[in-house]
Amino acid sequence: MAAITSIMRAHQLFLARANDTLRPFDLTYSRYEVLAWLVWQSDDGSLSLKDLSEFLQVTPATITKAIDRLEGARLVRRVPHPHDARTTLARITARGRRVVGQATDALNRDVFEAVSLSDEEMHDLFRLLLKVRVDAGDFVELLDDDIPSVGAR
Amino acid sequence: MAAITSIMRAHQLFLARANDTLRPFDLTYSRYEVLAWLVWQSDDGSLSLKDLSEFLQVTPATITKAIDRLEGARLVRRVPHPHDARTTLARITARGRRVVGQATDALNRDVFEAVSLSDEEMHDLFRLLLKVRVDAGDFVELLDDDIPSVGAR
């Protein structure tokens, strides 16, 4: 249970640091994540709101509001799906690509590189967290290729 | 960065499971934490709101609202500090003690025991998370006695 409390605290700290770093860009970590998925996890910079909801593991209502704000900041645009009138796509704008690039540099510099774990420690941490997540019911299919040493070996 | 994302996800999963478990008690994990501190980290079941804010590492406004709700549910009572008129104490009620006991049993059964890590793995996870937290600027003085094997050994 101390381990779980520790997870909670680590989350709180990283979220706070990330939001501090992103504040100059008028972004939050949640909205940064949306932009990041659009840029690096899609072929043409657009994803359906449904897909975003699944990838980020938040409810559709959360995505609706996030896209509202991102659209207000002209970082994404809603475009209708060509074949299914039920779904709407979020497409990142040129401005969005520029901002997410700068934001990523800032996050790498100020947050991710602040962690002093060795590669091996980082891998151990990831492996242990993955076990915990699976126990808690996470869907990890998408991540399997990132962590070949789990379950196997 | 995959490790940090993994921390975020693990947090999300545990919080969701804990809140599911606590829903029948009309509690959330945040409010449960307040009750738990009052019961196990104080001599007489009362702490100042300031102390709660520091222990739980949330802003005073968050504590104010949490105590509002707990007081509304008759699980704690606000009582004035005997010597300092600025501070108010939150004191757990008999009803609060009863509820937090049942809630703890439920959490242990449904959430904490769901983690299948060995004692050694648990310890490793805790140690790695502690390093990460320190790098992220956490204050860990209060925890030193809980983790004698960090740094040493």
Added chain:
DNA sequence: GCCGATTACTTTGCCGTCGTAGTATTTTCC
């Protein structure tokens, strides 16, 4: 012992998240 600084709490406003309910559009199946 007074005035300024500090401390403790509350209030307000914003954000992200959830749960629930609603609407519109497919899709499925008789």
Added chain:
DNA sequence: GGAAAATACTACGACGGCAAAGTAATCGGC
């Protein structure tokens, strides 16, 4: 092919968190 089920999004209300501003009480230096 038309009704029922499933799907995708939106709307609303609640909650926990932060930041900033306000209020009240205490402390400290001169």
